[in-house]
Amino acid sequence: MGCATCGKPLSAVNQSGYCRKHFGALNSERTSEQSRRQWANPEYRLKHIGAMRRLGQHRIAWCPLEYREDYRILKRVKHYSAAQAREMIEARIAADLRRYELTGQLQRTVA
Numbered sequence: 001m002g003c004a005t006c007g008k009p010l011s012a013v014n015q016s017g018y019c020r021k022h023f024g025a026l027n028s029e030r031t032s033e034q035s036r037r038q039w040a041n042p043e044y045r046l047k048h049i050g051a052m053r054r055l056g057q058h059r060i061a062w063c064p065l066e067y068r069e070d071y072r073i074l075k076r077v078k079h080y081s082a083a084q085a086r087e088m089i090e091a092r093i094a095a096d097l098r099r100y101e102l103t104g105q106l107q108r109t110v111a
C-alpha cells in the first residue's frame with residue numbers, strides 16, 4: 001500500500017497511510033484550519049492580540065526605537081540569545097553616547 005496522496009510506497013511499519021511529506025502537509029492543514037477557526041472568534045482574537053502586544057512591548061521596552069532593527073538582526077540573523085543581544089545593544093548605545101559627548105554628533109554605530 002502507498003501514500004494516500006501521492007502513492008509513494010510506504011514502509012511496513014507506517015501507520016498513518018501517508019508518506020512523510022504528505023503526513024506533514026495533512027497535519028499543517030489541520031493546524032492552520034484550527035487556528036483559522038480560533039482566529040475567527042473575536043473574543044479569542046482580542047485576548048491573544050492583547051497578550052502578544054503586551055508581551056512584545058514589555059520585552060523590548062528597554063530598547064530605543066533606533067536600535068530595535070539592530071536588536072532584531074542580532075537575534076534573528078545572528079542568533080544571539082535575547083540577553084546577549086540586549087547586552088550588545090546596550091554596549092552600542094553606551095558607546096554612541098560616549099561619542100556624542102566627545103563630538104557633539106549623535107551617530108549610530110553600524111553593525
Ligand SMILES: [Zn+2]
Nearest residue numbers: 003006019022
Ligand atoms: Zn505522499
